[in-house]
Amino acid sequence: MMLKRLLPAAAVLLALAGAGAHAADPIKIGFMAPLTGAGASDGNSAKIGAEIAVEEINRAGGIAGRPLELVVYDDQANPAQAVPIANKLIGQDQVVAAVSGSYSAPTRAAAGVYQEAKVPFISAYALHPDITKTGDYVFRTALMGEAQGRAGAKLVGELLGKKKVVLITLQNDFGQALAAGFKSAAQRFGVEIVGEYEYSIKDRQFGPLVAKVASDKPDAVYASGLFFTAGPLVGQLRSGGVQATIIGQEGYDSEQFLKIAGAAAEGVIITTALDRDSSSPVTQRFIADFAKKAGFQPDMVGASANTAVSVLAAALKEAGPDDRARLRDAIGKVEIPAAVGAIAFTPEREARKAVQVQVVKNGAWHHYAVIDDAELLKP
């Protein structure tokens, strides 16, 4: 009997002790990325990028004396995994906010859970339009696919002056959004589309496609892809005799693309998020830290995840970790120099930032141009 009466008192004491330790407790940020399965390479880069941001903030003293802690789960790029992970991060790990270092399908699935629980959620590089439309707690630090596609049309028609273009489109949300954006702006920049083809994300052998593109004789090829499809595609276009300028996007943006495409990568131009020759000390520090931690050169995915965590940290400094509605408002007002350059948010919670145009020169990514046309890039 005695014991039973004592128990609640002990619980109160424990809770008080817990509250006392509160000041030094880490602030938890949830993070999901595909660490196994087909998306494991991107997931790994995203995780490293996010960890670098956390380490940097903690070295500088954390948020009001409390360190940040990244709680990481593997979603296997699978929407069916993303929902239980979101529930776990919110219910069990009690994170103040979360970042997705994953693709569109799992990010979209998780967004609903975070919105429902009113926990701020940032998509680092997943581009599906519906992600941010889920609700006012969901943000994105990458430019939407259509905006990038429009930037691609400007790059091809205006900056490069190429008019006859073949479109090769990856059959998924990412590729189709890029193609839609490119086509919507093509006429404006005097670009004529002379051929249009699609391929599946599983394709690595492009012989027939290359033969057809060669017979179309374009000035430029606007091909969407991820490094593991774009690498073989670019290599096979060149060895199949296609000499036209090849324009890609941020899916190409990795060291692995350069390895796979080899000499064929020279001269390939992409619209992306990371400027290797940036004069921004924040970007340069990220590039150095990433190479040191990962053992290979940084990519767009790593830079985007790094940016998403930095944005969250900046908002936490402003609003503190205790009120998620305040935190949400603070994210919307963030304006910081990040790994991907200066970033802020539109009222639709989409990134407001410039498109970095990079070219492959001597086997490495280099600055080619910046497209910073607010009208063209608006969501």
Place this chain on the structure above:
Amino acid sequence: MLYLELLVQGLIQGSLYAMIAVGLTLVYGMLRILHIAHAGLFTLGGYLAVTVMNATGSLGAAALAAMASAALAGMAIYRLAYQPILDKPPFVALVASIGLYIALEEVFRLVFGPYGLAFAQPPLQTPVAALGLSLKAGELAMAATALIAMAGLYAFANHTRLGTAWRATVDEPQIAESFGVNPVRVRYLVFLIGSALAGLAGLFVAVLSNQVEPTMGAVPSYKALAIIVLGGLGDVRGSLVAALALGVVEAFGTIYLGDVLDRDALAFAFMIAVLMLRPQGLLGGR
């Protein structure tokens, strides 16, 4: 001109499918097992080829490593995974095989990393201009290798004692055994040959796309299934024809039907269409 180019590209792709499908159809013909893990041996061959090539610079050593590693792994799969469950219903082996394939994918990822590998100096990249077509040395080498391998296999099956024993075991296992043929030896032989060819196919895919990835076997795993069904299950000649036909159908289909069906859907649409007209397979006479 474009049509000729598409036809040639289709035959090249078909020769790749043939090299993968032959092992699958041999195993099915002998044990009635749908050997999904076969595609894992294809991946293994690709990884070993790139690793050995990058370490030694010798394409010959790379080819040997690809074939030997796949052959040994194939025989080990038979001994450790299939032999203990041969008396179970066929779906047991199928489930084991699928599980094994998924496990292999993750082993490749753990051992070689998630980013895949590429050749430091990709071999066989020289452009070859013939008949006004622009081909790569690797594409010609792959088609030639497939042709030689199939011819060799045919000669072996029809003109050697071991080949005769093998055919006898497939057709009449009990009678063959009573004539002194050791069926277990023949089974190892089937796994050795089929797996070595899959390993070699892995090398050629690595050469053509200059990359190997943990999941590179996923597409061949089910496409080869479509091929052996098309060829009339267990029929080697039928599978070869089906592989080449599928390559050509895909080459034209990706260009002219790409808006309607993607490449993989095409393979199965083709399979369904053929099975509706010829349920016994392309060459089957039953």
